[in-house]
Amino acid sequence: MLQKTYGARFHESFDTTLDDHVVYIGPHQLTDTVEPALLDPADHSPLNIGQLLLSPTRTYAPVVKVLLEKYFDQIDGLIHCSGGGQTKCMKYLPGDFRIVKDNLFEPPLIFKLIQESSGSDDREMYQVFNMGHRLEIFTEIETAPEMIRVAESFGIAAKIIGRVEASDKKELVLTAGAQKIVY
Numbered sequence: 001m002l003q004k005t006y007g008a009r010f011h012e013s014f015d016t017t018l019d020d021h022v023v024y025i026g027p028h029q030l031t032d033t034v035e036p037a038l039l040d041p042a043d044h045s046p047l048n049i050g051q052l053l054l055s056p057t058r059t060y061a062p063v064v065k066v067l068l069e070k071y072f073d074q075i076d077g078l079i080h081c082s083g084g085g086q087t088k089c090m091k092y093l094p095g096d097f098r099i100v101k102d103n104l105f106e107p108p109l110i111f112k113l114i115q116e117s118s119g120s121d122d123r124e125m126y127q128v129f130n131m132g133h134r135l136e137i138f139t140e141i142e143t144a145p146e147m148i149r150v151a152e153s154f155g156i157a158a159k160i161i162g163r164v165e166a167s168d169k170k171e172l173v174l175t176a177g178a179q180k181i182v183y
Contacts, residue, residue: 001026001049001117026117034109052110060135063151067137071147077138081130087183089136090172098167102175103160107131122176127183138164 007014007024014023030050060080067075079089089099107125111132115125125131137147144160151158172183 001028001053001114003027003029006030026114028113028117034113049113052113055110057134058156060156063154063156064135066150067147070150071139071143074139074143075137076140077136079136079138081134081136084127085129086126086131086133086174087172090170090183093170096167096169098165098169098171098173099162100165100173101162102173103162104131104174104176105133105157105159105161122179123181123183126174126176126181133161136161 002024003026004024028049030048030053032049034047034049034052064078077089077092079092081088084091086101086104093099111125111129114120114129115122120128139147141160141163148158148160174181174183
């Protein structure tokens with residue numbers, strides 16, 4: 001999303017063994033203003049690219065602490081969707097299962113800007129980035145509403161984003177808008 005000039009000035013900010021065509025390939029400078037129409041209408045604060053990239057990320061530690069204290073035995077899996085994006089969950093499947101994610105959160109603006117700058121398709125974006133949802137808890141459907149209430153008590157949006165099904169292979173079926181992406 002950022003211009004090549006940043007790579008030239010800050011070699012420590014990327015893996016220098018990467019091909020040049022995948023490093024700092026965007027049109028933006030940190031000080032570029034984000035189009036007001038792209039911002040949340042409820043928030044009238046002007047932002048620039050640097051502010052979007054560096055905006056604080058909420059920690060889930062307080063939520064996870066309560067969930068582990070109250071629901072430890074009902075948690076079948078806990079995935080932090082960084083570094084591997086929405087496909088990371090497949091690495092931890094204990095057998096052949098299909099994970100269906102068909103009720104995802106709307107990705108934040110920063111991911112739209114990264115996608116536009118990089119020319120990446122939805123498949124790559126969801127494979128590389130968390131796309132706005134960072135924590136998955138695998139539990140029974142009966143326990144999910146209680147866990148959602150815990151997250152919401154901390155001011156964190158939560159919802160059931162999908163399910164796990166029996167399958168003859170490990171598979172992730174992700175719905176992004178009207179598109180189904182299978183990994």
